[in-house]
Amino acid sequence: MTNDDAYDNSGHIPDAEAYPPRWAAEAEAFRLALGARALVNFSYGDNTRQVFDLFMPEDPPKGCIVFVHGGYWRRFDPRTWSAFASGGLDAGWAVAMPGYTLAPEARISQITREIAQALGVIGDAVPGPLRLVGHSAGGHLVSRMLCGDAMLPSAIADRIEGCVPISPVSDLRPLIDTTMNDDLGLTEREAHGESPALLSRGLDVPMTVWVGGDERPAFLDQARWLAAAWGVGLHVDEGRHHFDVIDGLRDAESPLMRAVLGDTPAG
Template identity: 45%
Template sequence: MVAFAVTDWNDAYENGRNIPRGSDYPAAWVEPSSLFRASARARLDIPYGEGARHRYDLFLPEAAPKGLFVFVHGGYWMALDKSYWSHLAAGPLAQGWAVSMPSYDLCPEVSIAEISAQTGAAITHAANETGGQIVLSGHSAGGHLVTAMMCEDSPLPVGIRSRLSHVLSISGLHDLRPMLRTERNTALKLDMACAEANSPALKRPMEHVRLTTWVGGGERQEFLRQSALLSNIWHGLGCVTQDVVAPNRHHFNVIDDLADPESVMLYTVLGDAA
């Protein structure tokens, strides 16, 4: 085995330039998401706070929901919104789950800690609109935000925590300390104390919640490492975890299986739910 050190931290966390046709994203998601919203049974732009971006979309199945499935978007905490991902609700909806997708304020206008608090508020509001178990999923920075929800210092209230059964972090970032070495930190405004305080990998998980980390086999090495890291550490702290590396998937298409009700991804997180 050849040991090496990361010398270019910007490249280590750069996805678009390291994926064939990576420049097609996020534009490739706009049309399918718009078409899905136009035909879905949905309540759009439900406010969970006072800010302009404090809104979530709630997609509802035909029958009474089995529970609530949440998807939290990525964008390095400083880009995008809920509108890009609506089509991903198709899979959980077909399985009988209500699906919530929130937006949140972005860095540098707010801190990552504030975004975590907003995510907790959005989940709490949606959970009060539906019954049953709660399953959380998130992509990239969203993977960080949903794992933050199952930490012992989660912003979720006790009643909502008790309903939380499974968290799926897709290509998530769980140790924020490497972000200090990237140019993105100009917007993220992290120092070491903030990075440590907002890193799920440095915290204790709720033991009753299962964790699945999921990452594409074609992703940057740092994303593979970040996923394996959290599953490994939290397994040692009593959490039931698994780390899945999906072959032939990169950072952008790794989320596609959420839209497929028969996918292994959805079976993994919903198959054991009532």
């Protein structure tokens, strides 16, 4: 398939295969250290993957940061990413990490609906404002929550105060010509209907599109397309590739976390 190399992150990151097991080990250690403030495996639907983990700060939370993971809609679950909640917790926010049914069991359009459903349950669990952040496929999914057809209840939509899609896939049409589409099953119609860069922005909340400067050119393009289509800010994090661009989520004072918390100008 002609776009396989363009969207192959692992093949262009040194020692890429070491990242997932390291993330998982760090996540387990983080949950153990957090103790009773790590609340895992809350259900928001009937599927076994329709669950979220919730991490609570020491004091009553200022609100909830919702982190949606990537993996091309085909890999991972919330339990891999727990350690990336540390920056939000240190800033006094709860952090929720929803899972979703993976392709090929679910189409991307179904996964979009699952994340909307998860936000409703997370919003019931934690009072206050919501801030959305997602990585890669998760960046696509949090962007979709701002589209006019996201079907979020107004009680949840009105609480969203910001969104930072990190290295998002904003136009799904190039993925049709990849081997991974054997799992995704994207058609032209679904790819168009699930592409934030091709859809109207329904929620006018502060937003910054974030991408690593050392990412594949296709991901730099995807980030630029979304920022241009929606007229929002674009931040290129120089020296970061697709796997370490999320590291700033661990540090409450990092530029990335300041963007998530609305402490830097956003589009």
